[in-house]
Amino acid sequence: MAGVVMALLVQSDMATPVIADLGTKEQIDEFLVPAMRGEKVAALGVSEPAAGSDVAGIKTVAKRDGDDYIINGSKTFITNGTQCDFITLLVKTNPEAGAHGCSFLLVPAKTKGLGVSKKLVKIGNHSSDTAELYFDDVRVPRRYLLGEENMGFMYLMQNFQSERLIASTSACASGKYALERTIAFGKDRIVMGKPIIKREVWQHKFVDHATMVEAGQALSYKAVDAITTRRTSSRPRSRWTR
Numbered sequence: 273m274a275g276v277v278m279a280l281l282v283q284s285d286m287a288t289p290v291i292a293d294l295g296t297k298e299q300i301d302e303f304l305v306p307a308m309r310g311e312k313v314a315a316l317g318v319s320e321p322a323a324g325s326d327v328a329g330i331k332t333v334a335k336r337d338g339d340d341y342i343i344n345g346s347k348t349f350i351t352n353g354t355q356c357d358f359i360t361l362l363v364k365t366n367p368e369a370g371a372h373g374c375s376f377l378l379v380p381a382k383t384k385g386l387g388v389s390k391k392l393v394k395i396g397n398h399s400s401d402t403a404e405l406y407f408d409d410v411r412v413p414r415r416y417l418l419g420e421e422n423m424g425f426m427y428l429m430q431n432f433q434s435e436r437l438i439a440s441t442s443a444c445a446s447g448k449y450a451l452e453r454t455i456a457f458g459k460d461r462i463v464m465g466k467p468i469i470k471r472e473v474w475q476h477k478f479v480d481h482a483t484m485v486e487a488g489q490a491l492s493y494k495a496v497d498a499i500t501t502r503r504t505s506s507r508p509r510s511r512w513t514r
């Protein structure tokens with residue numbers, strides 16, 4: 273179940289909101305509209321073998337060449353990577369400038385030089401594919417740049433606000449579901465004449481877990497409240513959807 277949620281959320285809440293926020297009319301028509309219709313699968317390409325949490329450390333480079341960019345590098349852990357139609361890709365356009373040298377490009381998956389180097393085998397989430405991708409002189413037109421050049425890190429961090437909140441609310445829901453199933457098992461399972469949930473040592477553990485899930489949920493809801501209040505007042509919206 274978590275794998276299906278992961279695949280769909282990458283499409284709806286991770287790879288595409290930045291297109292809705294910043295896309296030109298042509299980018300919205302070519303990428304966002306078919307993605308929302310379910311006709312194109314989207315992936316978000318940020319993580320690299322040596323840059324996960326440290327997003328500003330990415331090494332995939334896009335060099336300007338006339339009216340095009342030429343991309344070289346690799347990405348890893350890319351959800352939907354083996355089956356996507358396009359990638360919302362974070363690249364370095366100014367490798368010396370750290371966080372201020374990143375940009376977002378929209379890259380059709382069939383572009384020459386782009387391929388899947390490995391489909392990753394995971395211990396769970398099997399209904400969601402995860403891939404390593406390579407970029408070998410991948411040429412895309414400049415009109416596929418999202419927003420302003422070298423502003424990609426800021427756009428990504430803004431997108432992370434809701435993306436990470438979705439992860440936290442779904443983690444709380446999974447925790448709650450696991451606890452409910454465990455309590456049901458504890459009531460059913462009779463050991464030495466009593467259901468195990470009646471054993472004091474287990475009751476302490478259940479109470480500790482229930483407290484953590486409740487606290488996590490309360491904190492997530494508080495953050496959701498804060499972000500929705502701020503977003504309705506100040507989030508920049510696309511010129512095309514306003």
Ligand SMILES: Cc1cc2nc3c(=O)[nH]c(=O)nc-3n(C[C@H](O)[C@H](O)[C@H](O)COP(=O)(O)OP(=O)(O)OC[C@H]3O[C@@H](n4cnc5c(N)ncnc54)[C@H](O)[C@@H]3O)c2cc1C
Pocket residue numbers: 282315316317318319321323324325326348349350351352394397402
């Ligand atoms: C199933 C799955 C799907 C994914 N899908 C995508 C996707 O679609 N697109 C994409 O771009 N990425 C994706 N990712 C990658 C994910 O975003 C990264 O795994 C994540 O950013 C962490 O990077 P890392 O694995 O390199 O860990 P690292 O950055 O190496 O971190 C390792 C550990 O160190 C801790 N750590 C890191 N920095 C610090 C610090 N400064 N202080 C203290 N602790 C620190 C981390 O919390 C972590 O516990 C996916 C990952 C998984 C597992």
